[in-house]
Amino acid sequence: MSTSPRIAAVPEELDFDAIVIGAGVSGLYQLYRLRELGLRVRVFEAGTGVGGTWYWNRYPGARFDSESWTYGYSFSPELLKEWHWQEHFAPQPETERYLNHVADKFDLRRDIQLQSRVASAQFQEETSSWDIVLEDGRRYSARFLLTAIGILSAPTMPNIPGVSTFKGQACHTHAWPKEGVDFAGKRVGIIGTGATAVQTIQEIAKTVGHLSVFQRTPNWCAPLHNGKISKAEMHDIQSRYDEIFALCRTSPGCYIHAPDPRKTMEVSAAEREAFWEKLYDSPGFGVWMGQFSDTLTDREANRLASEFIARKIRQRVKDPAVAEKLIPKNHGLGTRRVPLETGYYEVYNQPNVELVDINDTPIERITPTGIKTSDREYELDIIIYATGFDAITGAFDRIDIRGVDGVRLKDLWQDGPQTYLGVLVEGFPNMLMVMGPHAGLGNFTRTAEYSVEWVTGLIQFATERGVTRVEATSAGVAEWTDHVMALGQGQLMNEISSWMTGVNRNVEGKQRPRIMRYSGGHPAYREHCDAVAASGYRALALG
Ligand code: NA7
Numbered sequence: 001m002s003t004s005p006r007i008a009a010v011p012e013e014l015d016f017d018a019i020v021i022g023a024g025v026s027g028l029y030q031l032y033r034l035r036e037l038g039l040r041v042r043v044f045e046a047g048t049g050v051g052g053t054w055y056w057n058r059y060p061g062a063r064f065d066s067e068s069w070t071y072g073y074s075f076s077p078e079l080l081k082e083w084h085w086q087e088h089f090a091p092q093p094e095t096e097r098y099l100n101h102v103a104d105k106f107d108l109r110r111d112i113q114l115q116s117r118v119a120s121a122q123f124q125e126e127t128s129s130w131d132i133v134l135e136d137g138r139r140y141s142a143r144f145l146l147t148a149i150g151i152l153s154a155p156t157m158p159n160i161p162g163v164s165t166f167k168g169q170a171c172h173t174h175a176w177p178k179e180g181v182d183f184a185g186k187r188v189g190i191i192g193t194g195a196t197a198v199q200t201i202q203e204i205a206k207t208v209g210h211l212s213v214f215q216r217t218p219n220w221c222a223p224l225h226n227g228k229i230s231k232a233e234m235h236d237i238q239s240r241y242d243e244i245f246a247l248c249r250t251s252p253g254c255y256i257h258a259p260d261p262r263k264t265m266e267v268s269a270a271e272r273e274a275f276w277e278k279l280y281d282s283p284g285f286g287v288w289m290g291q292f293s294d295t296l297t298d299r300e301a302n303r304l305a306s307e308f309i310a311r312k313i314r315q316r317v318k319d320p321a322v323a324e325k326l327i328p329k330n331h332g333l334g335t336r337r338v339p340l341e342t343g344y345y346e347v348y349n350q351p352n353v354e355l356v357d358i359n360d361t362p363i364e365r366i367t368p369t370g371i372k373t374s375d376r377e378y379e380l381d382i383i384i385y386a387t388g389f390d391a392i393t394g395a396f397d398r399i400d401i402r403g404v405d406g407v408r409l410k411d412l413w414q415d416g417p418q419t420y421l422g423v424l425v426e427g428f429p430n431m432l433m434v435m436g437p438h439a440g441l442g443n444f445t446r447t448a449e450y451s452v453e454w455v456t457g458l459i460q461f462a463t464e465r466g467v468t469r470v471e472a473t474s475a476g477v478a479e480w481t482d483h484v485m486a487l488g489q490g491q492l493m494n495e496i497s498s499w500m501t502g503v504n505r506n507v508e509g510k511q512r513p514r515i516m517r518y519s520g521g522h523p524a525y526r527e528h529c530d531a532v533a534a535s536g537y538r539a540l541a542l543g
Contacts, residue, residue: 013127013141014127014129014141014142014143015040015042015140015141015142016039016040016041016042016140016141016142016143017034017039017040017041017142017143017144017463018034018039018040018041018042018142018143018144018145018146018459019041019042019043019044019130019132019140019142019144019145019146020034020041020042020043020044020146020148021043021044021118021121021145021146021147021148021149021399022043022044022045022052022147022148022149022150022153023043023045023047023050023051023052023103023108023112023114023148024050024051024052024053024054024055024099024148024150024153025052025053025054025099025444025445025448026052026148026150026434026435026448026451026452027043027045027052027148027434028043028050028099028102028103028108029073029075029448029449029452030043030146030148030434030452030455030456031043031108031111031112032075032106032108033452033453033456034146034456034459035111036456037456037459037460037463039459039463041111042111042112042113042140042142043108043111043112043113044113044116044117044118044132044134044140045112045113045114045115045116046115046116046117046118047114047115048114048115049096049100049114050099050100050103050108050109050112050114051095051096051099051100052099052150052153053150053152053153054092054095054096054099055096055099056153056174056175056176057092057173057174057176057196058092058093058096058176058178059092059171059173059174059176059196059199059200059384059386060180060181060183060199060200060203060204061091061199061200061202061203061204062091062092062173062196062199062200063087063089063090063091063092063199063226064089064090064095065089065195065224065284065285065339065340066089066255066284066285066443066444067088067089067255067256067283067284068085068087068088068089068090068094068095068229069085069088069229069237069241069244070244070245070248070254070255070256070443070446071090071095071443071444071445071446072085072098072445073102073445073449074241074245074445074446074449075449076105076106079102079105080238080241081238083098083101084229084231084234085229085234085237086228086229087226087227087228087229088226088227088228088229088283088284089224089226089283089284089340116134116136116138117134117135118132118133118134118135118399119133119134119135119399119400120132120133120399120400120401120402121133121145121399121400121401121402121431122400122401122402122406123402123403123404123428123429123430123431124141125404127141128143128429128430128468128469128543129141129142129143129430130142130143130144130145130430130431132145143430143468144430144431144432144459144470145430145431145432146431146432146433146434146455147395147396147431147432147433147434147436148434148435148452149395149396149399150395150435151391151392151395151435151441152389152391152499153389153394153395154389154390154391154394154395154397154398155172155173155174155175155387155388155389155390156387156388156389156390156394156504156506156507157172157385157387157506158191158363158385158387158506159505159506160191160363160365160366161364161365161366162365162366162367163366165366165367165368166366166367166368166369166370166383167368167369168369168370168380168381168382168383169181169381169382169383170382170383170384170385171382171383171384171385172384172385172386172387173196173197173200173384173385173386174389181382183204183207183208183209183382184207184208184209185208185209186208186209186210186381186382187208187209187210187212187370187378187379187380187381187382188204188208188209188210188211188212188380188381188382188383188384189211189212189213189214189370189371189378189380189382189383189384190204190211190212190213190214190383190384190386191214191363191371191383191384191385191386191387192214192216192385192386192387192388193213193215193216193217193218193219193386194219194337194339194386194388194499195219195337195339195340196386196388197213197339197384197386198219198221198339198340198341198344199339199341200384200386201213201344201347202341202342202343202344202347204384205347205350205353208352208353209352210352210353210354211347211350211352211353211354212353212354212356212371212378212380213353213354213355213356214356214358214363214371214373215325215326215355215356215357215358216358216359217328217330217331218325218326218327218328219328219336219337219338219339220306220309220328220332220333220334220336220338221338221339221340221341221344221345222280222287222288222309222312222338222340222341223280223281223287223340223341223342224283224284224340224341224342225281225282225283225284226283226342227283244256245446248443248446249446249522249523250523251289251521251522252289252442252521252522252523253285253289253441253442253443253521253522254442254443254446254447254522255284255285255289255442255443255446256284257284257285257286257288257289257290258289258290259289259290259291259292259293259295260275260290260291260292260293261293262292262293263292263293263294263298263301264292264294264295264298264300264301264304264305265300265301267292272292272304273308275292276305276308279291280308280309280312284340285338285340287309287338288333288334288338291305291333291334292305295333295334296334296335296491296492296493297490297491297492299332299492302332302333302334302335302492303332305332305333305334306328306332306333309333310327313326313327313345314327316345316346317345317346317348317349318349319348319349322348322355325355325357326345326348326355330496331496331498332492334492334493335492335493335495335496335498336493336496336498336500337498337499337500356373356378358373360375361373361374361375361376362374366383370383371383387506388499388504389499389504390504390506390507390510391499391500391502391504391516392417392437392499392502392516392517393413393417393437393502393516394504394507396409396410396413397409397410397413401428401431403425403427403428403429403431404427404428404429405427407427409425409428412425412427413437414509416502416514416515416516417436417437417438417516418438418477418478418481419433419436419437419438419439419472419477419480419481420472420473420476420477420480420539420540421438421439421454421480421528421529421532422435422436422437422438422439422440422451422480422518423436423439423451423454423455423458423529424470424471424472424476424477424540425472425477426471426472426473426474426476426477427471428471429469429470429471430469430470430471432455432458432459432470434448434451434452434455435447435448435451437516437517438480438481438484438515438516438517438518439451439517439518439525440517440518440520440521440522440524440525440526441517441518442522446522447522450522450526450529454529454533457533458470458533458537458540461533461536461537462542465542467542467543468543469541469542469543470537470540470541470542471540471541471542471543472540472541473539473540473541476539476540484515484517484518484519485515487518487519487520488515488517488519491519493519494513494515494519495513496513497512497513498513500516500517501513501514501515501516502514502516
């Protein structure tokens with residue numbers, strides 16, 4: 001830890017140089033970096049512990065779909081050397097332990113205020129600073145406001161009548177009880193079949209009495225192929241960390257998986273089949289990120305790759321009618337997040353598991369004793385809501401963020417986010433978004449580290465030069481937004497409703513797909529951001 005002297009000249013009346021919202025993967029690292037600059041920083045975290053996503057999402061079976069050893073922080077050689085990942089795709093408790101270890105190792109806790117949910121943030125023109133009010137009414141001020149609030153942190157309940165009337169146990173996967181839930185012999189219903197539900201279903205199917213899965217949209221799921229990491233294997237990984245992180249830097253999503261440069265039709269049908277078999281048999285996201293290069297842009301290529309997975313589903317699910325229901329019909333492979341699974345499809349071969357297609361028999365309401373569809377009532381002891389998140393902009397919408405002239409960020413973004421580099425917003429000076437909308441997203445920690453470092457560079461630049469106001473220009477925002485929109489055209493993913501296109505049918509105004517992410521790949525994103533920094537942030541309005 002650096003002991004460099006304070007470089008900021010923040011007026012005495014401000015409580016902090018910087019306030020960071022969120023003590024998850026990005027907030028923890030942001031605190032570490034700002035402290036290195038010698039700044040006075042306070043992190044506000046809603047939870048009773050650190051870890052963000054890995055603190056909240058403690059539902060059964062929660063785990064990485066990214067290789068653990070590509071997900072850890074890369075900034076500390078010592079940390080890399082001492083942390084032994086136990087599984088190639090770590091379960092939630094291991095990751096929560098890891099993030100707590102990081103908080104302890106770097107003595108981060110003394111600047112983290114837990115159980116402190118930020119309710120509002122308002123820019124103060126006279127002092128070029130932000131006033132923050134917590135839900136409990138406490139107020140704080142700082143020069144810089146850094147949002148490290150995650151892209152999947154605002155959970156949503158389904159807009160189904162009667163949710164509050166259920167007398168049994170009900171939980172959203174995001175707010176899972178710390179003491180766990182006992183499923184043995186219980187009648188359980190789960191609403192949702194996204195990545196979270198898939199992990200939950202395959203885990204609880206081992207112990208439930210009876211499970212009813214209420215599915216609205218099936219997803220293209222593929223095997224995770226997890227495994228334990230032996231000591232020898234971990235030593236080998238540790239000796240190759242530089243190489244691993246360098247590889248991640250070359251791929252569009254910062255994974256070890258990158259598209260195969262060949263196009264689908266450039267190879268024979270037999271070669272294609274062999275290639276897909278290999279992907280299907282390999283661990284991790286290769287089956288999504290490592291496809292032929294045209295899979296996510298060419299409809300025919302996408303149809304063929306989807307058909308391959310459909311054949312696998314038909315082979316794995318014994319009842320052909322159930323298999324058909326599990327095969328997506330309204331979107332192709334990889335156009336929504338691909339859930340990775342371990343025995344998910346086989347769950348539907350169990351006699352105590354039933355798939356309820358709510359397109360055929362819609363849910364009418366939640367009742368005191370279960371779920372009523374147009375067909376019948378399902379008597380349940382437990383209802384699990386795996387109904388997802390108001391993604392990417394949802395966590396921003398839940399804080400009353402007001403910039404210059406009291407403009408609300410939520411109003412400004414009503415028709416979609418407008419940012420500069422996914423970091424700055426015009427009219428919201430000194431607010432810096434770590435992993436904001438229209439930024440280069442991907443393997444979370446890899447991309448978050450970059451985001452944190454870029455933001456830190458800007459704050460260092462400003463504080464060293466006595467710059468007290470940092471803002472995006474309207475030309476910069478227009479240029480970046482147009483660029484993001486142009487890159488997003490032709491990407492099949494952007495045509496489909498999913499959290500990645502900002503759709504959440506439970507949230508007003510979020511019913512249709514929008515381009516929410518930078519789709520030019522992280523290497524190109526970094527090039528843009530690096531160039532802005534190298535120019536002395538000339539594209540920004542500095543005051
Ligand atoms: P997702 O992927 O957004 O999935 C939410 C699921 O809940 C999805 O199957 C939805 O169906 C379903 N849902 C939501 N609202 C309803 C209502 N009202 N009725 C029926 N079904 C509903 O969230 P996850 O938590 O699984 O995953 C989010 C990401 O977190 C994941 O991709 C990982 O990156 C980590 P729909 O598809 O909208 O028809």
